[in-house]
Each structure stands twice: as C-alpha cells, then as structure tokens.
Amino acid sequence: MNHLIILIPIALGLGLLGLAGFWWSLSSGQYDDLDGAAARILEEESDLDP
C-alpha cells in the first residue's frame, strides 16, 4: 500500500507531462503544416528557420 503513495503520483505526473508536451507542441504551431513537416525532414540543411 505504501509504495502506491509514491507510484501513483509518479504515473500521473508522467501522464500530465505528456499532456503538457502535447499542449505545447499544438500551441507552438507544430500541427499547422503536417505535409510541410514531412517534406522538410528531407532537406539537408537544418537551419531553415528564419
């Protein structure tokens, strides 16, 4: 029982971390141009960002 007190917050925390990461990627526009993202990975130079 005691170890549950530690494990459950860890499990939930990791889940929340994932959710926060997803929220961040969504709000920073990473889902705006999925086709473009798929194409840009083929470009050799990585310093495309203006």
Place this chain on the structure above:
Amino acid sequence: MNRCNTNSVEQNFLLNANIQHQSTYDKVREEELRNGSHQQDDRYLQTVFIVPSMHCVSCITSIEKTLLQLPHVEKARANLSTRRVSVEWDTSKGNGLDIAASLEDLGFPHSLYIGDDLLSNTMLETGKQLLLSLAVAGFAAANIMLLSVSVWSGADAETARFFHLISGLIAVPAVAYAGRPFFKSALHALSAGRLNMDVPISLAVLLALAMSIFESIVGGGEAYFDAAVMLLFFLLIGRYLDHMMREKARSSVQSLVQLTAKGGAVVDENGSLFFVPQSEIIEGMILRVMAGERFPVDAMIIKGTTEIDRSFVTGESESVRATTGDRFEAGVLNLVGSVDVVATSDAENSFLSEIMKMMNAAENGRGQYVRVAERMASIYAPVVHLLALFTFIGWMVISNGDWKTSLYAAISVLIITCPCALGLAVPVVHVIGANRLFKAGILMRDGSAFERLAEIDTIGFDKTGTLTKGSPKIVQTWNLKEKDKGLLVALAAQSSHPLSRAINQQIAATSTVEIQNSQEIPGYGIEAKYKGKKIRLGIPQWVNEISGVKSKLNQQATTAFTMEGQQSIGFQMEDDLRDDVVETISHLKTKKLEIEMLSGDKTEAVAKLAATIGVKFYAGMKPKDKIDRLSELTNQGHKILMVGDGLNDAPALTAAHVSMAPSSASEIGRQAADFVFTRPSLLAIPFTHTIAKRTENLIRQNFGLAIAYNVIAVPLAMIGYVTPLVAALAMSASSIVVVANSMRLNFGEECFPNTDMTLIKEQG
C-alpha cells in the same frame, strides 16, 4: 530532387500579361497588393500568397531562401498543407510587387490570398480545441483505465475506494474540459426544443459521473468513471476526424488559383490610375482593364478595341470583338488590348452578384437535406431516453422503490446504448472515402456530399469546359506545307488569343524566322511584316484580302494564314473532347443513370456532341434555364448530379442535389461544387460515384453492427448485468469492429486509370 517548374501556359499568359504593363499600372497593382495584406505594425505588412504548384521540399526551400534574400523581406514561411506562402516585409524598404516578381521568376504562379480570415481562423481554432480535448480525454481514459484494471483484478475494498477517489479527481476536470463540445451542442438542441445525439451522450456522461462520485464518497458500489471518460474519448475521435476532413477539403478547394478580379484600376480626371477594391466600385466610374484581366463589374467600353472571352458567362469558347459602346458582364476576360470602360453597375448588382444571389437562393433550398447521422439520431435519441426511463420505472416496481439500484440500471442503459460505435460509424467511413478520392485527385467539400451522391439517378452535364476541354484543337488543315510552318508559328507566338495559342502548341515546328511590326487587330487576327511582305493569321475573309490566288479556301476553314500574294492556308479548329468522355458516359449508363447535357452553347455544336456520345441535350440555356430544368427533374422525383465548370453553371451546381466541377472551372463554379476533380479524365465521375455507393453501404453496415450490439447489450443492461467492466469491454469492442469494417473501403478493385499528373501539376 527536381526543381518544380510547373506553371501552365495559361497561367503564365495571364500573369505575364498582368506584370508586363507600364509603370503607372504597377503602382495600381502595388496598391492592390498592399490592400490585401495585413498590417503588422507601422512598417511591416504580412502578405499571403497562394502558390498552388508548390508541392515538394525543394519548392519550399527555394521559395523561402529566395524571398529572404530580398532586402525588405523579414520573414518568409511556406505552408505545404495549405499551399500558401506568408511573407512579412518592410514597406519602407521595398515593394510588394518585387516579392510577387521573385515568386514569378522561380516559376511559381501565384495569387494574392485575401482570405476571410475570421472563418478560417475559427475553423483552425475549433480543430485545435478538439485535438486538445481529445488529448485530455485520452490522458484521463488511459490513467483511469489503469486504476480500474487494478480494481477489477481484485483490489481490497480500501484500495478500491482510494483508486476510485483518484479516478474521480482525474475524471471530473477531464469531463468538464473534454465534454464541452457535446454539452454545448446538447444545450443548443434542447433550447431549440429538439433532441440530438449529444443529449443522451451528455446525460449519460454527467449521470454516470455524478453517480460514481456519490458511490466513491459513501464507499462501496462500483464506479463508472472509466466508461464516462472513454465514451468521450471515442466520440471525440469521430468529431475530430469529421472536422479534419472538412477543413482539408475547404482549404484545398480554396487553394486553387483564383482568377476573378478583386478590384479594378480607376482612371481619375487627371488620367492617373489608382486601385479600388471591387466592393467600392460604383456606377459611372471609369476603369482601365488591361489585357489578361477580367472585368470587375458590368461595364461599357468607352475607349479602345479588344477581344473579349465570354466563356466565363456563356460557356462558348470563341471570343468576340469588342469596341467603344459594347457592354459586357462582370467576370469576362479581356484578351488583347487595354480598354477604358465605364461601370454600368455597382459591385452589388453586377452580373456576378446576380449569379451569387441565384446561388444563395438555391443553397437555401438544399439546406433542408438531413444527414444520415442526424436522421439516425432523431430516431435513436428518443428511443434511448424512453428505454432508460422504462428501465428506471421497471426497477422501481420490481425492487420496491430501491432508487439506487434503479438509477444504476438506468445509467447503465444510457452508457451502453451510447453510440460510441454510432459516433464513429459515419466519420471514419467518410474520412477513408475522402482519402481515397484525394489520392485520385478528387477533392470533397463536405461529408454529406457522399450521402447525396449515393442517391442520384440523373446526371446533368455542361458542355464547354466539362465534356470538352474548352481549348480549341486543329482538326483539319488545307494547303499547309512544311516550309510555311516556321513562319506560321512565329506569327502565332505573337498573340495570346486562344486560337493562336492552339496553333503555336499544335503545329510542331521550331521557328527561327524573324518578323516585324506584329500587330493584333481585334476581331480579325494578327498581322505582321516578314521580309517586307504582310503576313496575316486570322478569320478567312480578312486573310484572303491579301492572298494572291483568288481564294478557293474550303468553307469549313475557320482560321486562315497567308503571306501577301500567296495562297491561303486554312485550318478547321474545334473544341476537343475531354479525356475518356465516351468511356465515362457508357460507364455511367451501365449504372442505370439518366444523362442529360445542359449547355449554353449553340444548338448545332451541342447536337453534334450529343450525337457522338448518345445523350439527351438542351442547348442555348441561360443559368436560369438550367435551374428550371433541374427543378423540373427534382419535382419528378429525380435526384440530380450536376457536372459543370463555368460561372453560368454555378447556380445549377448549387441547385442540384450534388455537384462536381473540374479544377479548371471558374472560381465560383469550384466553390459551388461538392466535388472538384483535378485530373483531366472524366472517369473521376463514375469513380466518385462508386466510392460514394460503397461508403453508403459501409455506413449502413456500421449502423447494423452498432444496432446488433445494442440488441444484445441493452437487455443485459436493463436486467442490471452490466458492470463497469462489461461496459468498458462492450464499448471498445463495438468501436473496434466498426472501425475495422470501415477500413475495408481501402480495399476494392474500383478502377481509376492511373492518369498522369499533368493537370494536377498545372492546377496545383
């Protein structure tokens, strides 16, 4: 990787014609461009270009790099999904036209994007909101399920209660956040006094949540947290897929190059030009229309002569000669010379807006169509509520007023009937169907189009631009000798008239000859000097004036060419059939579909084509006549698919039960159509019809599966055998079965000829 040099001759011609003009005119264009941009702050403007031919990584990089090299460009970002390039630039350091010109130099035809940004932004926001809701529901469902599995696998009472409390703490905020789309729509429906699918969903989720919280606090009993959250998760998947499909369809149709005038160049008293947006043009204004531009409003020519392409309006491919005093409708294309015109209408009551009004009227008529899912919901939702109520009353009677047990049974009925499978049944099939169409170069505007297309029994075709390519082809020549070809092509190259372009493209010759003083005489043809002698290409009578031999040119010749004192060369030009027309028509006939041709063209031309492909025809039809014919058919109980391309077809496209247009169609035609096909072959029509039929079948099967599941599960729920574990398993299993069944749409041997991608490249 290849450099993408994919601009079509036509686009090139139009754009070059736009750019070549004198510098005063550039000022007007610059104004137009700045007008269509968004002000970032005092100095910076954000301009968005639609670049339909951008399709690979080297397109993106070359565009971004080249634009960033311009001194006044701060940011340039290409979006491959929407085919748009967004540029931020400093207005104090340079011109917007330079940006447009460098895109041009790279070989990318483009147009300025003046979007109704409010609409597209809300669409984007809704999409993000749904995706985030989906993520929250997914997170909650996964974690609650982990805890639930431990409870089911035999945790002791103390641990179970503890786990239920944690589940509750996750579920409440998750439902509050992720359930909003359903609650909103349920409230909306209830306040309008109807029931939709979201009412039982919201009721089930909220009741289950409330009951579970109560159970967890008083201890004992079971909790339905997992069922409530999982329900939302599955339903949100359906919602998101549906949204994504509509968004994709909308942006891809919008991304095709727009050719309609967005305004005009007004000439003021001093003779200088300034740009006025279309909506601000009023009757009596004097406008200058350059070669290659469209009339922004109905207008009368007051200075200059030119040739006008009215195919936009009439569907006829032959251009007409125009001079002072002639009146034309908004949207017609000025082919050769620059003319001054006086506006004879305001923007609101021009021919174009008349068409728009007709379309709106027709749209309202069609708005009554009820989608399959809504039809299902209107039957299903009351039944579900009645079943739950019946269960509650029944249990109250049996258990002598044990309200807890009774409410439990009622909630489990609500949860178990809750249409996870039904919520997925339609959108999954539609998304897969839309994807198959997309791969075949067919864009769909919204999901209900599939449902409507599956119901049709009659097809109405437009002629010019739909059954025919709308560009002339040389079918016969007289007296054409090899030695004359070089000269002929050299002269034809001087003109952008459709017939000249056809000759230039279709006579295989490289021309090295030099000609001087070429001059286009609107309504007659083009004339030039070669080694001091006149040469002419144009209508036979005019050409024959200078030919030496007294002409015995064949009567069928529609175009002629000659050099002073020599024999005339004749050509017969005809509008060419689109690819696979005959095959398409016979294919559609085997599907037992009635076919009619509704054309604005002259009777002879229409009759000849109708005889070739063997269909009924109506010639000389105005937009109003087409609508009348459609409503006549509709009144007889027919459901009609209209296929057309011109502005004159737009009202008919809207009025028909469902409609298709080629991507070469006028902008308004494309906006009006439910499907837009981007490849030249008309086989897209039977293909889309087959897919629509199959989606309908699959949706029926899915509903069948979902109902079969309910027939088994509902009695179990009513007699109180549905524990949270059973509910979770049943919901997941039925959803998986439905999705798996929908996937079958990906397989199947519908033939669609793997036509080359030429048109796609041309159109974007």
